[in-house]
Amino acid sequence: xxxxxxxxxxxxxxxxxxxxxxxxxxxxxxxxxxxxxxxxxxxxxxxxxxxxxxxxxxx
Numbered sequence: 066x067x068x069x070x071x072x073x074x075x076x077x078x079x080x081x082x083x084x085x086x087x088x089x090x091x092x093x094x095x096x097x098x099x100x101x102x103x104x105x106x107x108x109x110x111x112x113x114x115x116x117x118x119x120x121x122x123x124x
Contacts, residue, residue, distance in 0.1 A: 070096055072103070 070089035078085040078100075087103075089096035095115040097108040110118070 072096070072098065074100055 070091055072087040072089045074085050074087050085100040087098050087100045089098075091109060093111070094109040095112055097110070099105055
């Protein structure tokens with residue numbers, strides 16, 4: 066049986082349901098999805114790619 070991923074939102078997200086992305090640790094990948102559409106498409110990227118994405122967004 067496969068366990069369901071635990072999706073997390075940023076602590077900077079508002080509690081009134083604003084537009085956010087959610088992240089999940091999927092083991093060998095990081096899952097990214099739209100919090101407004103939890104059953105919609107997900108993007109799965111490697112942890113290295115995720116770290117590079119965040120590093121580039123900070124610049």
